[in-house]
Amino acid sequence: MKGKRILLGVTGSISAYKSALLIRLLVKAGAEVQVVMTESAKEFITPLTLATLSKRPALSTFVSDQNGSWNNHVDLGLWADVLVIAPASAHTLARCAHGLCDDLLSAVYLSAKCPVFFAPAMDLDMYRHPTTVENLQRLESFGNHIIHAEHGELASGLVGEGRLAEPETIVQTLYRHFAFRPALAGKPVLITAGPTQEPIDPVRYISNHSTGKMGYAIAQAFARAGADVTLVSGPTALPLPDPFVRRVNVRSASEMYEATAAAFPSAAVTILNAAVADYTPAHPADRKIKKQEATFALELTKTTDIAATLGLQKRTDQLMMGFALETNDELANALKKLRAKNLDWIVLNSLRDSGAGFGHDTNKITVIDKDEQTHEFALKSKDDVAEDLLDLVEAELNKQPAG
Structure with a gap:
């Protein structure tokens, strides 16, 4: 505007x-x-x-x-x-x-x-x-x-x-x-955003610092471009990013997997931005756990790796973007994810970059594509970052044969 x-x-x-x-x-x-x-x-x-x-x-x-x-x-x-x-x-x-x-x-x-x-x-x-x-x-x-x-x-x-x-x-x-872009017009786009909450008991849960701001900015950018956006969102205080976004609210990693897996087959583009828990309590208590012992052990079990699971199902006519928030060996870890999960792009965030990561209104990203070409971007607002990602997806869609 x-x-x-x-x-x-x-x-x-x-x-x-x-x-x-x-x-x-x-x-x-x-x-x-x-x-x-x-x-x-x-x-x-x-x-x-x-x-x-x-x-x-x-x-x-x-x-x-x-x-x-x-x-x-x-x-x-x-x-x-x-x-x-x-x-x-x-x-x-x-x-x-x-x-x-x-x-x-x-x-x-x-x-x-x-x-x-x-x-x-x-x-x-x-x-x-x-x-x-x-x-x-x-x-x-x-x-x-x-x-x-x-x-x-x-x-x-x-x-x-x-x-x-x-x-x-x-x-x-x-x-x-x-903001309309013909390549995105009517395209089904699936986006995940926000944290997950893994219940320990009816009162407590394990979570992370994700606010959902980046995922919601992406959903808004794609909806304004004309895409048919489904946003699978973990718990967040953010309002619906656009009236034309279809939001599916979930809480746990298992709920996010189920909602994402259900929408994935019809998605032309999938962007996995949510900060999904890697582990969840194996046996959540059905009552509030009282403070008694000096130490407390919590048994955790692995959650479903959503990106890896969907990557195995991905068709040649589907595009998939993942995110990697790293604290060390950033490029090596991002490349490993890109290859292992059959992604078309991996978006790398480093917590060592000032103004990037959870909670900020800005972000600094490096994008590695499936050909392992690196695209570096300066620190900018998350709305502008979303436009950069939209540009990458649009360029790839324009390469696809018509129909």
Whole structure:
């Protein structure tokens, strides 16, 4: 989203107040926002509010009231990377659908060469009316995108479809638009993330310091690129990384194996980022263990090696990426994993690298591919690391024969 130029059309709807939050989210994401308002939109939110948030004058007329300068609708249409009309009233939908051009916003729409998104907002009977339905279909037939209204309580007091999609939803839609990669479109991608917890008794467990941040960043990147993402997640406090991610919550290593093995056969790409316990208590107690003896011995048994097991099942049309967090002999240990587990890539983290590993918002990785070529990356945010991994996978997918 950084540096993207977004024209935001605001029309006469009670939902216009949400445009302020939408602008705030877009600017925070690094986008440049230029507001174009209809005259009726000013009845619901002031141009000053939108201008302050966007850091640009909110335009509504062909000629500026302040200095008489010309607000060129053609230049505006050419400037934008995307035009978003949110909220889009029934009146504006009808004008755009039928090419009426009697104000600045409709002129900008007709001039725009960029993708256009309409986010309708109105009362439920207006939204369901055959005229509105036909106008939305007509706009979509022109190649425009519709961010459909949501179900909920409306300004009229009725409950139903018609309320403007939440600003966060609109922003996510734009993220996916800009991040879309044809090679990933519809590809089933399986990702594991987070720690596992191995029960000692009903109160205690064995675990590790994984927060899930890296795996969740990867899931978000692939979902925004257009992949069909299944995220098998150990316990973490992180929210769903993207509304289009299917999350399967697990706790123990055995649960993670079962969920991953079930999804693996249909996955085109599998990324095993979770920090899975290597050992689990052999005999978990069914009651809380009381503190009595001075020493306490715990018998552990090996868990299923998920990467090795899936590596034996991997087909030639499947890609698999594993992770190795090492504290010593990093490259040697990573290469050993790459070969033994039939991986296409191994992503190496070293706990000796400052800012890398568990808990950080940054990471520093070295990726070794199946040809044992090494790709080194600088320390960067985990979101940016996820994009680097996405680049590697996309390049490999592009080598595969079509179909």
